[in-house]
Amino acid sequence: MIPAFFDSIVALITKTSTDLPPDVRAAMASALTTEEPATRAGQALTIIAQNIDQAESCESPICQDTGMPTFEVHVPVGANQIWMRATIREAVAEATKRGKLRPNSVDSITGENSGNNLGPGTPIIHFDQWEQDDIEVRLILKGGGCENTNAQYALPADLDHLGRADRSLEGVRKAVLHAVWKAQGKGCSPGAVGVCVGGDRTSGYLHAKEQLFRTLDDTNPDARLAQLEASIMDEANQLTVGPMGFGGKTSLIGCKIGALNRLPASFFVSVAYDCWAFRRLGVRLDASTGAITSWMYRDAEKSRPMLAPEVVATGFPRTGREISLQAPITEDQVRGLEVGDVVLISGRMYTGRDAVHAHLMKHAPEVDLNGAVLYHCGPVVAKEDPASPKPPGEGGWSVTAAGPTTSIREEPYQADIIRKFGVRVVIGKGGMGPRTLAGLEESGAVYLNAIGGAAQFYARCIERVEGVSHLEFGTPEAMWHLQVRDFPAIVTMDAHGNSLHKDIEEASGKVLASLRPA
Numbered sequence: 001m002i003p004a005f006f007d008s009i010v011a012l013i014t015k016t017s018t019d020l021p022p023d024v025r026a027a028m029a030s031a032l033t034t035e036e037p038a039t040r041a042g043q044a045l046t047i048i049a050q051n052i053d054q055a056e057s058c059e060s061p062i063c064q065d066t067g068m069p070t071f072e073v074h075v076p077v078g079a080n081q082i083w084m085r086a087t088i089r090e091a092v093a094e095a096t097k098r099g100k101l102r103p104n105s106v107d108s109i110t111g112e113n114s115g116n117n118l119g120p121g122t123p124i125i126h127f128d129q130w131e132q133d134d135i136e137v138r139l140i141l142k143g144g145g146c147e148n149t150n151a152q153y154a155l156p157a158d159l160d161h162l163g164r165a166d167r168s169l170e171g172v173r174k175a176v177l178h179a180v181w182k183a184q185g186k187g188c189s190p191g192a193v194g195v196c197v198g199g200d201r202t203s204g205y206l207h208a209k210e211q212l213f214r215t216l217d218d219t220n221p222d223a224r225l226a227q228l229e230a231s232i233m234d235e236a237n238q239l240t241v242g243p244m245g246f247g248g249k250t251s252l253i254g255c256k257i258g259a260l261n262r263l264p265a266s267f268f269v270s271v272a273y274d275c276w277a278f279r280r281l282g283v284r285l286d287a288s289t290g291a292i293t294s295w296m297y298r299d300a301e302k303s304r305p306m307l308a309p310e311v312v313a314t315g316f317p318r319t320g321r322e323i324s325l326q327a328p329i330t331e332d333q334v335r336g337l338e339v340g341d342v343v344l345i346s347g348r349m350y351t352g353r354d355a356v357h358a359h360l361m362k363h364a365p366e367v368d369l370n371g372a373v374l375y376h377c378g379p380v381v382a383k384e385d386p387a388s389p390k391p392p393g394e395g396g397w398s399v400t401a402a403g404p405t406t407s408i409r410e411e412p413y414q415a416d417i418i419r420k421f422g423v424r425v426v427i428g429k430g431g432m433g434p435r436t437l438a439g440l441e442e443s444g445a446v447y448l449n450a451i452g453g454a455a456q457f458y459a460r461c462i463e464r465v466e467g468v469s470h471l472e473f474g475t476p477e478a479m480w481h482l483q484v485r486d487f488p489a490i491v492t493m494d495a496h497g498n499s500l501h502k503d504i505e506e507a508s509g510k511v512l513a514s515l516r517p518a
């Protein structure tokens with residue numbers, strides 16, 4: 001029994017979820033100065049910077065997807081790991097109750113959300129003994145959007161635009177560049193990659209994720225890998241994928257490569273992609289009391305706000321060309337929109353992600369979706385008075401984090417749902433595929449890209465929760481009925497067959513091909 005251990009772990013989770021570490025802030029500040037403010041990339045980065053400052057100032061999640069909590073714990077010889085594991089699990093449940101973590105643990109057979117982030121395999125806790133007297137706990141929160149863009153290559157392989165990648169560091173370079181190009185904006189770029197060369201399929205992915213515990217500004221002690229990291233950073237940022245896949249000069253803020261021995265027959269390159277909301281912190285604890293003796297990665301001196309307070313207070317950086325739309329929205333209004341338009345949505349908006357889309361394929365909606373705005377979002381929703389029996393819509397509920405989720409998962413459903421129920425606007429991130437693009441044209445609808453991870457920024461656009469459907473799916477998966485004001489997003493797929501995502505993927509693919517050695 002270590003008396004302060006529980007509180008220290010709750011504090012670690014809270015800070016990790018709400019306060020981006022200084023090395024990541026510095027990398028994002030540098031990206032902010034690289035992009036022109038009036039471009040899509042510049043506007044996206046300004047919203048991200050506002051979001052980072054807002055999350056820290058109100059101690060709320062930076063992104064609504066607080067990811068898979070992954071703890072790396074070093075303990076002195078003889079420490080009781082069984083008790084510590086149980087206490088870390090209790091701390092995770094407590095942080096979830098306090099709204100610092102979204103309930104993210106879903107039964108893979110039944111689809112039921114445990115509601116407290118506990119379940120088989122959740123959270124992930126790794127222990128190692130060391131010959132030091134104190135305890136070290138490091139935590140990373142990596143969300144689903146970027147987790148889904150992880151990639152593993154078995155070399156040799158033939159890669160789009162790059163040709164053959166051999167079993168060499170040149171082959172590794174090609175594999176990592178390919179992974180960054182493939183990710184486009186789906187993992188909320190600009191991102192960072194942890195890479196493992198070698199290992200087996202399992203240890204490779206683990207070691208790749210462990211590279212993300214390195215600071216973005218460190219130097220690899222292996223000169224060959226240091227050189228490879230530098231060249232990948234340089235080339236990845238020529239790809240023009242840009243923030244959120246909108247095009248631009250910053251696609252990657254970090255590349256950290258480790259190596260493990262491999263079997264003679266295998267040569268894996270494992271890539272763990274993390275988004276700009278790169279949440280990782282650590283603490284050193286007194287082993288007898290559990291009290292925090294120091295923080296890791298969190299130099300208060302360097303942890304400066306991203307933007308001046310007056311800039312944060314002004315909200316969305318407007319150019320005067322924004323188009324205001326009030327829901328419900330007509331077909332004529334959406335057919336008048338084109339890729340690149342920035343719109344500000346007001347009125348009723350419905351959230352819907354995987355469970356809602358699957359449900360709507362077989363059932364009628366509980367609400368009228370004609371002219372509706374459907375937001376791919378799994379918000380963090382808090383009941384202000386947990387004892388109150390009031391349902392949503394009669395007060396007492398608030399959205400504390402509400403950024404978009406990755407839309408491509410809904411590709412098999414979206415066109416049918418738009419056609420069947422008259423949805424006019426779909427909002428998400430990362431774009432959608434050809435089936436949805438054709439559906440937008442046929443039915444008269446548009447896809448808007450919101451800024452991924454900007455959970456605090458978008459929560460401030462929500463005036464109130466007016467109701468909820470399908471709460472049985474769990475809070476992230478339920479359909480929340482929200483009243484919003486001036487919710488900004490960019491038209492990236494219009495009703496005329498145009499897709500910014502397709503254009504950027506093709507253009508960046510040409511750049512990727514030019515990075516192939518002669």
Ligand code: SF4
Nearest residue numbers: 063143145188275453
């Ligand atoms: S910033 Fe984007 S990729 Fe990262 S956790 Fe949030 S939604 Fe997922």
